[in-house]
Amino acid sequence: MPTSAAPIIEITNLKKHFNPPDGPLAVNKISMAIMAGEIFSLLGPNGAGKTTTINMMCGLLTPTEGDVIIAGHSVIKEPLAVKRALGVVPQELAIYPTLSARQNLVFFGKLYGLGGSELNKRVDEVLEFTGLTERAKDPIEEYSGGMKRRVNIGIGLLHRPQIVFLDEPTVAIDPQSRRNILDAVKELNAQGTTILYTTHYMEEAQELSDRVGIIDHGSIIALGTQDELMQQVGEQDTLVFCVPDVPDEFIDTLGAIQGVNKALHVDDEIRLLAKDGRTVLPDAIRLINEAGLSLQSVEVHEPTLEALFLHLTGRALRD
Amino acid sequence: MKPVIIIALNDTLISVKERATFLTGLLMPVLMMVLLGVAQGGNDGATITIDVIDEDGSKLSTQFVDLLTDEMQGEQDAFRVCAYHSDTAEDCDLPDDIADTPGDWRSTADDRLEKTDTYGAIIIEDGFGDHLRAGDTTTVTFKNSGNLSAPTLAQQKIDAAISRMSGSVAIANLTVGIAEETFAAFDPNSPERAAAFDSVLDSAETAWQDRPITVNSQSTKEQVSRSGFNQSGPGTTTMFVLMMALSAASILVYERKAGTLQRLYTLPIAKWQIITGKLLSCYLVSALQFIILIGVGMLMGVEWGDNIVGLALVILIFPLTSTALGLALATVARTSAQASSLQLLLGLTLAPLGGAWWPLEIVPDFMKTIGHISPIAWAMDALQEMMFYDGTVIDILPMLGVLLGMAAVFFAFGVWNFKYE
Numbered sequence: 001m002p003t004s005a006a007p008i009i010e011i012t013n014l015k016k017h018f019n020p021p022d023g024p025l026a027v028n029k030i031s032m033a034i035m036a037g038e039i040f041s042l043l044g045p046n047g048a049g050k051t052t053t054i055n056m057m058c059g060l061l062t063p064t065e066g067d068v069i070i071a072g073h074s075v076i077k078e079p080l081a082v083k084r085a086l087g088v089v090p091q092e093l094a095i096y097p098t099l100s101a102r103q104n105l106v107f108f109g110k111l112y113g114l115g116g117s118e119l120n121k122r123v124d125e126v127l128e129f130t131g132l133t134e135r136a137k138d139p140i141e142e143y144s145g146g147m148k149r150r151v152n153i154g155i156g157l158l159h160r161p162q163i164v165f166l167d168e169p170t171v172a173i174d175p176q177s178r179r180n181i182l183d184a185v186k187e188l189n190a191q192g193t194t195i196l197y198t199t200h201y202m203e204e205a206q207e208l209s210d211r212v213g214i215i216d217h218g219s220i221i222a223l224g225t226q227d228e229l230m231q232q233v234g235e236q237d238t239l240v241f242c243v244p245d246v247p248d249e250f251i252d253t254l255g256a257i258q259g260v261n262k263a264l265h266v267d268d269e270i271r272l273l274a275k276d277g278r279t280v281l282p283d284a285i286r287l288i289n290e291a292g293l294s295l296q297s298v299e300v301h302e303p304t305l306e307a308l309f310l311h312l313t314g315r316a317l318r319d
Numbered sequence: 320m321k322p323v324i325i326i327a328l329n330d331t332l333i334s335v336k337e338r339a340t341f342l343t344g345l346l347m348p349v350l351m352m353v354l355l356g357v358a359q360g361g362n363d364g365a366t367i368t369i370d371v372i373d374e375d376g377s378k379l380s381t382q383f384v385d386l387l388t389d390e391m392q393g394e395q396d397a398f399r400v401c402a403y404h405s406d407t408a409e410d411c412d413l414p415d416d417i418a419d420t421p422g423d424w425r426s427t428a429d430d431r432l433e434k435t436d437t438y439g440a441i442i443i444e445d446g447f448g449d450h451l452r453a454g455d456t457t458t459v460t461f462k463n464s465g466n467l468s469a470p471t472l473a474q475q476k477i478d479a480a481i482s483r484m485s486g487s488v489a490i491a492n493l494t495v496g497i498a499e500e501t502f503a504a505f506d507p508n509s510p511e512r513a514a515a516f517d518s519v520l521d522s523a524e525t526a527w528q529d530r531p532i533t534v535n536s537q538s539t540k541e542q543v544s545r546s547g548f549n550q551s552g553p554g555t556t557t558m559f560v561l562m563m564a565l566s567a568a569s570i571l572v573y574e575r576k577a578g579t580l581q582r583l584y585t586l587p588i589a590k591w592q593i594i595t596g597k598l599l600s601c602y603l604v605s606a607l608q609f610i611i612l613i614g615v616g617m618l619m620g621v622e623w624g625d626n627i628v629g630l631a632l633v634i635l636i637f638p639l640t641s642t643a644l645g646l647a648l649a650t651v652a653r654t655s656a657q658a659s660s661l662q663l664l665l666g667l668t669l670a671p672l673g674g675a676w677w678p679l680e681i682v683p684d685f686m687k688t689i690g691h692i693s694p695i696a697w698a699m700d701a702l703q704e705m706m707f708y709d710g711t712v713i714d715i716l717p718m719l720g721v722l723l724g725m726a727a728v729f730f731a732f733g734v735w736n737f738k739y740e
Binding site: 055110113 | 322325326329332333336337577578579581582583584585586587588589
């Protein structure tokens with residue numbers, strides 16, 4: 001979907017401080033704009049502030065400071081007007097398990113102000129879009145995890161919103177269901193819907209997004225198109241060594257190799273960020289062998305958003 | 320208002336589809352109504368069984384037993400007198416040969432008392448008649464279980480029988496004594512004197528049959544018996560209606576944890592509409608449960624009274640108070656488990672405190688006062704006023720007023736303390 005130059009969402013100095021002054025500062029004065037028609041991904045590890053940001057944007061949480069203008073309406077001053085423009089798909093399966101998919105959709109459709117034949121038409125369309133027409137009358141508690149996720153998404157689309165917020169919609173589902181959801185997001189965007197997509201999966205952000213905002217500890221640490229973001233990390237490779245039982249001090253040894261910009265230990269993996277991965281590779285393997293460690297596999301990755309996050313924070317996205 | 324109704328109807332649909340609602344909302348209260356009702360005497364009212372052991376076997380002791388039976392069974396069959404020497408004691412569950420084994424009478428009576436088959440045993444000891452004939456005093460032993468108010472009532476009946484017997488004996492002794500001293504009519508120990516004593520005693524007893532003074536007890540209201548079901552019906556109904564309405568707390572806390580409440584907040588409707596819809600559903604389900612349990616009670620013989628308007632007002636107002644309490648509870652519980660525990664704790668505390676398990680008439684005055692912190696006490700007062708005293712709407716207005724006041728306080732606290740975020 002071609003994006004417009006006009007922002008449909010403008011976030012200004014958005015801040016959320018829970019139970020101040022001692023409580024956590026979940027979001028720290030975020031400012032950014034999301035353009036009409038784009039897929040914007042908010043990428044960050046768990047606890048980075050993605051959900052808190054979305055919750056403030058849809059009126060679930062009151063910002064400590066700042067404001068969000070959505071489709072021309074302030075979320076603080078005109079929350080109901082903002083909510084009419086939004087479709088929100090929460091991270092939790094916020095559906096009624098003892099009701100069928102159709103009963104859930106009819107209930108939420110009515111609350112979105114739909115009625116009569118229009119409601120029935122939209123429910124049928126959403127069931128078709130989510131591929132649940134055949135099972136529409138079954139209680140949701142009998143659905144698979146992926147089907148439940150699709151109902152969860154479908155509810156947010158009932159009233160044809162201009163903007164859809166999807167908060168980690170692929171958490172804890174099988175690869176096929178994930179594929180279906182990613183395809184549905186692209187199709188939705190192709191129909192003209194602006195998408196704000198939060199995830200901690202780098203691959204999803206890379207596949208879907210026109211632009212990406214990387215969030216960590218409540219602050220946006222990088223923002224732009226994928227090309228723009230890759231320029232920040234430079235032409236760096238990521239070397240991934242699978243080595244069990246690595247002592248932490250050994251990471252410093254690897255970090256001292258000439259050409260290595262950063263070294264990181266994540267679970268059973270050692271990650272090295274280097275301008276030319278192939279040059280660094282022999283020295284790294286030699287040091288691992290000399291240390292008596294068991295090298296199980298080696299991978300060399302081209303520059304990715306993961307590498308950018310590593311470059312900016314010194315940590316992996318999954319931390 | 321439309322979103323409120325949509326949410327209320329959806330939640331009601333969910334509740335009705337839930338098997339637990341049927342089990343805890345209908346099946347359990349009906350079972351408890353039956354169990355408590357039967358335990359408290361079913362539709363017959365509580366019958367107090369008193370054993371009578373006549374070890375004397377004299378004409379006077381037999382007369383005394385007849386008097387006791389007359390006094391006790393005149394009380395609307397509240398007492399069942401089981402005289403061991405008589406073959407006519409029906410429904411007493413005594414051994415068939417009990418009349419022929421006087422040596423076992425005392426131990427049988429003690430066993431029955433210990434097993435609470437009886438409330439008491441009256442023992443007329445050997446020599447009872449001789450003492451009376453000689454103008455001496457004698458005693459009758461009354462053993463009792465100390466159970467509730469039954470012994471006091473039984474004691475009153477024994478006293479009445481003793482007064483009657485004492486009066487007749489005194490007349491007989493006095494008359495025969497005058498004849499003996501004034502007219503030297505017969506020797507003190509002669510059969511003639513005994514015959515004269517018996518004759519006067521019989522005449523006195525006959526005279527007692529038509530009591531010179533009787534009480535004409537009149538009531539402007541038809542009395543309904545306090546049968547087991549008439550106590551268990553309203554008690555069980557109000558307790559389970561309260562517990563059903565308190566489930567508002569569990570529902571709100573569960574939906575907050577599950578995320579459905581937050582999803583509703585993201586819709587273009589006001590937060591008060593969402594909460595009101597949820598509470599309206601709990602209210603509707605509780606009121607519906609109230610109506611069904613009243614119907615079930617009627618089938619079991621519970622006499623709810625003729626005041627249909629008053630009953631309807633209780634059905635409308637008591638679930639309102641209970642739902643408001645559920646809202647207040649929802650604001651102090653952090654997890655579903657906490658909400659369920661508090662719901663159970665409150666239900667099982669307020670029910671007995673408010674007189675749902677036993678009549679508040681039998682508890683000390685200070686407990687009656689404390690019991691009225693429970694909404695159940697006020698609902699029970701209103702229901703019992705209509706059931707037992709033919710109460711009008713005016714009569715139950717104070718109780719309904721208190722229930723409405725409680726509802727206002729609980730709502731105010733709930734709204735003030737409710738955390739949307």
